[in-house]
Amino acid sequence: MASIPLPTPDRPLRLGTRASPLAMAQANMAAAALIAAYGIAPEAIEIVPMTATGDKIQDRALAEVGGKALWTRELDAALDGGRIDIAVHSLKDVETLRDPRFALGAMLERADPRDRLVVRDGIAAAAIADLPHGARLGTSSPRRAAQVRRLRPDLETTLLRGNVATRLGKLAAGEVDATLLAAAGLERLGMHAVGTVQPAEILLPAASQGAIGIECRADDAVTRGLLRGVDHEPTHRAVAAERAFLAALGGDCRSPVAAYARWLADGTLRLDAEIYSEDGADHAIGETLVPDPAAAEALARRLLVEAPESVRRLFAA
Numbered sequence: 001m002a003s004i005p006l007p008t009p010d011r012p013l014r015l016g017t018r019a020s021p022l023a024m025a026q027a028n029m030a031a032a033a034l035i036a037a038y039g040i041a042p043e044a045i046e047i048v049p050m051t052a053t054g055d056k057i058q059d060r061a062l063a064e065v066g067g068k069a070l071w072t073r074e075l076d077a078a079l080d081g082g083r084i085d086i087a088v089h090s091l092k093d094v095e096t097l098r099d100p101r102f103a104l105g106a107m108l109e110r111a112d113p114r115d116r117l118v119v120r121d122g123i124a125a126a127a128i129a130d131l132p133h134g135a136r137l138g139t140s141s142p143r144r145a146a147q148v149r150r151l152r153p154d155l156e157t158t159l160l161r162g163n164v165a166t167r168l169g170k171l172a173a174g175e176v177d178a179t180l181l182a183a184a185g186l187e188r189l190g191m192h193a194v195g196t197v198q199p200a201e202i203l204l205p206a207a208s209q210g211a212i213g214i215e216c217r218a219d220d221a222v223t224r225g226l227l228r229g230v231d232h233e234p235t236h237r238a239v240a241a242e243r244a245f246l247a248a249l250g251g252d253c254r255s256p257v258a259a260y261a262r263w264l265a266d267g268t269l270r271l272d273a274e275i276y277s278e279d280g281a282d283h284a285i286g287e288t289l290v291p292d293p294a295a296a297e298a299l300a301r302r303l304l305v306e307a308p309e310s311v312r313r314l315f316a317a
């Protein structure tokens with residue numbers, strides 16, 4: 001590690017990020033991790049905010065927009081063009097199959113991977129089971145919509161988009177009665193008291209939820225070395241298992257898929273997963289221990305075999 005040339009205020013490491021409040025909070029966490037790991041001056045990291053395609057589209061479900069890399073395209077171009085040295089991402093929003101020009105150099109320690117249920121004034125519910133009959137739950141996540149449909153077929157799920165503050169504003173305005181948001185995002189925005197955590201046994205999280213990834217150019221050995229010093233290995237291995245599962249399905253963050261890997265007390269890694277049909281009506285559920293990533297891929301293949309045709313059709317693996 002002593003041989004890595006460290007960034008300095010004169011030659012700062014340029015850190016690219018989306019400009020949303022959540023992305024900025026995560027960028028600051030990544031910068032703080034590097035500053036602490038190497039004892040460098042805060043000015044040795046320069047934060048470069050940018051707007052992503054996904055940020056510009058607010059009126060449609062992203063699944064409808066189609067196209068790939070809605071959250072990463074601009075940061076990828078800046079990284080590839082040498083305008084930034086690293087890019088910080090919510091890994092949940094990053095395709096599992098990445099361009100080989102980029103390397104996932106580090107994952108920060110994962111935050112709470114679970115979802116929180118947030119309800120509007122006038123509704124008292126700490127769990128999805130407590131919501132009033134026929135309540136409207138807004139979400140832009142096919143996974144959450146499918147899970148809610150399975151738990152509560154009487155609820156009406158509607159599209160709710162925008163960044164965290166926008167969604168909470170729409171909820172406060174009564175556009176919907178309830179929504180589900182990642183606990184990690186709320187925590188990072190300082191919204192510690194907003195909503196109620198839903199147990200993973202009831203609402204299994206999305207692959208990579210709560211994980212922050214730092215990418216660099218694959219051929220930038222210096223930066224790769226630097227990122228190694230802030231990589232949290234237990235997070236990296238657990239999230240890699242979830243991403244291997246998703247990749248083996250041919251899914252992405254817009255697929256109705258839940259995948260959550262956790263470390264058990266005996267040091268083994270356990271992966272739980274659910275895959276749904278497009279309308280959420282059908283599903284397949286399974287779990288496996290993951291001694292190596294191949295086990296996650298094997299679970300994907302097994303669920304595809306067991307799943308009803310309506311589910312299998314969605315995944316072109």
Ligand SMILES: NCc1[nH]cc(CCC(=O)O)c1CC(=O)O
Pocket residue numbers: 090091092093180181182183184185208209210211212
């Ligand atoms: N799809 C948006 C998104 N991407 C990452 C997070 C939360 C932070 C994280 O999972 O690390 C969120 C918001 C949400 O789902 O509530």
